[in-house]
Amino acid sequence: MINMMDTKNNKIDEQIKNALMQETNNLELNNNLFNKIKVDIYNAENKVSQKGNLRMKRNFITGALCLSVASATVVAASYIWSSESYSSNQLINSLPVVEEIESKYGFSPKFVDEFSNGFKFSGYAITNNTINKDTKQISFEGLSLNYEKGNDTIYLSIEPLSKEFINYGDNVEIIKTIDDINLYYVENLFKVVPPGYVLTPEEEKQQLAGELTISFGDSDGTVETYQYMSWTEDGNLYSLSGFECDLSTSEMLSMAEDIINE
Amino acid sequence: MIDTIEKIKQGDLKAFEILFNEYKDKAFKTAYLITHNKDISEDIVQETFTACYLNIKKLKHPEYFKTWFYKILTRNAWKYSAKLKQEVAIDNIYDKVEEINFKNTQHNIEYFDNPTLNEEIKKLNINLQTTLILYYYNELTVKEIAKVMQCFEGTVKSRLHTARNKLKNALAENNFFMEGL
Numbered sequence: 001m002i003n004m005m006d007t008k009n010n011k012i013d014e015q016i017k018n019a020l021m022q023e024t025n026n027l028e029l030n031n032n033l034f035n036k037i038k039v040d041i042y043n044a045e046n047k048v049s050q051k052g053n054l055r056m057k058r059n060f061i062t063g064a065l066c067l068s069v070a071s072a073t074v075v076a077a078s079y080i081w082s083s084e085s086y087s088s089n090q091l092i093n094s095l096p097v098v099e100e101i102e103s104k105y106g107f108s109p110k111f112v113d114e115f116s117n118g119f120k121f122s123g124y125a126i127t128n129n130t131i132n133k134d135t136k137q138i139s140f141e142g143l144s145l146n147y148e149k150g151n152d153t154i155y156l157s158i159e160p161l162s163k164e165f166i167n168y169g170d171n172v173e174i175i176k177t178i179d180d181i182n183l184y185y186v187e188n189l190f191k192v193v194p195p196g197y198v199l200t201p202e203e204e205k206q207q208l209a210g211e212l213t214i215s216f217g218d219s220d221g222t223v224e225t226y227q228y229m230s231w232t233e234d235g236n237l238y239s240l241s242g243f244e245c246d247l248s249t250s251e252m253l254s255m256a257e258d259i260i261n262e
Numbered sequence: 263m264i265d266t267i268e269k270i271k272q273g274d275l276k277a278f279e280i281l282f283n284e285y286k287d288k289a290f291k292t293a294y295l296i297t298h299n300k301d302i303s304e305d306i307v308q309e310t311f312t313a314c315y316l317n318i319k320k321l322k323h324p325e326y327f328k329t330w331f332y333k334i335l336t337r338n339a340w341k342y343s344a345k346l347k348q349e350v351a352i353d354n355i356y357d358k359v360e361e362i363n364f365k366n367t368q369h370n371i372e373y374f375d376n377p378t379l380n381e382e383i384k385k386l387n388i389n390l391q392t393t394l395i396l397y398y399y400n401e402l403t404v405k406e407i408a409k410v411m412q413c414f415e416g417t418v419k420s421r422l423h424t425a426r427n428k429l430k431n432a433l434a435e436n437n438f439f440m441e442g443l
Contacts, residue, residue, distance in 0.1 A: 021399070029286055038275065
């Protein structure tokens with residue numbers, strides 16, 4: 001004979017289990033969380049002060065400088081030649097005029113006023129870039145645009161760069177192909193260090209493994225999570241990037257599609 | 263798993279990512295069951311894994327990783343839960359409304375009684391709730407729960423018994439409980 005008490009307990013056991021499972025059924029964890037954890041670990045191990053606000057620290061890497069350095073770093077990562085980007089101009093708050101860019105700088109960029117996920121244009125700058133590869137040195141101007149939504153900023157850079165200078169390396173993966181355009185994506189850690197800074201052996205290891213992107217500038221050494229999506233179209237290198245933004249990959253993809261479909 | 267933990271002790275972040283992927287969902291949902299707040303639960307998971315990596319060298323017996331990990335997680339969850347009780351977070355209210363709307367649109371007849379049961383679970387004190395969650399949701403044994411909660415096995419059994427009885431009585435009072443209980 002089945003013990004009546006056991007049956008009762010089995011039923012409540014099942015009910016509790018089901019209730020707890022149901023309560024958590026639709027929960028999804030942020031897909032960038034592991035990068036955030038790596039940042040915390042990195043900063044804890046390197047005893048970086050976190051007293052300041054990360055968003056304040058990001059202000060120094062405004063617009064053009066930030067994005068150009070970021071994209072050039074990715075380009076440079078696997079070739080090990082030096083690259084330099086800077087903007088000598090202040091951010092301009094009105095949308096750039098395509099015809100002006102064409103006539104002054106010789107390339108035709110595509111961009112939007114507002115992305116479908118609500119990021120709105122907030123300013124642009126012309127960037128000056130120099131790349132050294134072997135004995136070759138090329139200089140060119142690029143366009144960098146800032147888009148803002150709440151406290152987050154996304155940077156779109158457009159640079160007329162021929163394919164021989166573009167190599168994403170092994171850690172940047174093709175995430176989607178749209179009309180023969182390969183979209184490359186990477187999430188990793190980004191650290192801005194002062195000029196003359198010597199990388200620690202651990203940082204060199206992380207950089208070689210594609211886990212850390214180092215850039216030189218005004219910095220207190222804090223590390224941030226970094227998302228980067230890039231593609232080439234009509235001879236231009238397009239790069240979308242964000243710091244501590246928590247955008248999902250599909251959201252980044254839809255932003256890239258907004259530009260491609262423009 | 264023991265190999266993975268030994269690699270993490272040597273600073274292997276790839277091994278740590280494997281461990282993270284294995285535990286992240288359960289950790290997140292456990293934190294949510296204790297705090298009932300998604301954003302806070304993400305913070306708890308972030309803090310727990312960070313602490314886990316930074317302190318893993320102190321774990322002398324890798325075979326006890328699971329109980330060691332859940333001990334850190336529950337302590338963090340309790341800490342945030344206590345803070346939450348002192349605050350009325352507007353975000354949480356919106357989360358709750360969204361959640362209720364979602365559930366209403368699901369027309370989930372099969373588990374129609376579970377929202378009531380969940381409400382009753384939330385009314386239990388933090389020790390009873392945590393014991394219940396670790397036992398039913400995380401499927402930890404009484405012995406493991408005793409290690410996580412740093413109490414005697416008898417205390418865990420007694421908490422489970424008390425929690426079950428409280429839930430049965432509450433549901434019976436609400437006339438929601440199934441016939442035969």
